[in-house]
Amino acid sequence: MSELRKFLFQGLPVRGMLVRLTDGWQEVLRRRTASGTEDEYPEAVLHLLGEMTAAALLMQSNIKFNGALVLQVFGDGPVKLAVVEVQPDLSFRATAKVVGEVPPEATLSQMVNVRNQGRCVVTLDPRDRLPGQQPYQGIISLWDDTGRPIDHFADVLQHYMLQSEQLDTTLVLAANDQLAAGLLIQRLPVQGEGNLSAKATAADEDQIGRNEDYARIAILASSLKQSELLELDGPTVLRRLFWEENRVEFEPLVGDEAPRFACNCSTERVRRMIHSLGIDEARDIVREQGQIEVSCDFCGLAYRFDAIDTEQIFVDTAPGSNALQ
Ligand SMILES: [Zn+2]
Secondary structure, three states, X not given: OOEEEEEEEOOOOEEEEEEEXXXXXXXXXXXXXXXXXXXXXXXXXXXXXXXXXXXXXXXXXXHOOOEEEEEEEEOOOOEEEEEEEEOOOOEEEEEEEXXXXXXXXXXXXXXXXXOOXXXXXXXXXXXXXXXXXXXXXXXXXXXXXXXXXXXXXXXXXXXXXXXXXXXXXXXXXXXXXXXXXXXXXXEOOOOOOOOOOOOOOHHHHHHHHHHHHHHHHHHHHHXXXXXXXXXXXXXXHHHHHHOOOOXXXXXXXXXXXXXXXXXXXXXXXHHHHHHHHOHHHHHHHHHHHOOEEEEOOOOOOEEEEOHHHHHHHHHOOOOXXXXXX
């Protein structure tokens, strides 16, 4: 079953999280092919999407954002789009758009950054967004500080967290067709950090000690192989890595509280989308195809609107009506 485990190291400014997605991740893959219109993900894409899903869950649990966290890669290679959305209750959905062949051993760059046009974006969309308020968007670089493309998604995010939050982060991500999993270790910000630099005090020496603690735990974490993360259960992973450390584990999120697949598409959203096409284009589609059919990329659900349903969308939004507002 899926689970999320949070832990601290007694007396050290280091926190960690381990996520393992089983049923929810398998549901993402099942939905992909359920409608019969899409092929299974190529192996390398499955790994990327699973790693992104585990990572987005770790990020959402880390910041506890009251809204949707959306992690997107817009690719210029065979992977045109990979997207994961995680809600505050840790329900999630994920999908990818693939055009053409993807070799099984393809790197991140070979999938999404062939001509250096790939983009990765994290969006925080508040639940109670005020009118006119834009969601926050952060650009995540697909290149390292020397301008070289980064080939693993975990390294992309590690680099981003260090740049954006100034927080040392170690990430190990892995996925196969049964499981998407991730381990995150992060150095906690120390109170007053940054104000200490001008004064050489005992606090500096404390700081050095704390950095050493983080460095030691980070080395242990990064020794975790992807195969181990996929094959061992959560408690075993943590025990084997940190058996010499004094680790304090919180109550794990399992069962009903565990991360799970859920899609929040709805007829209302599709109606709004058709409405935005305009009545002429909507009528054209009905004339050509007999109906308008829209399938949700995340869950595969098909929404169908015949001629009468389509007319109704525009009647409902006639002046004086607020059905779609
Ligand atoms: Zn859906």
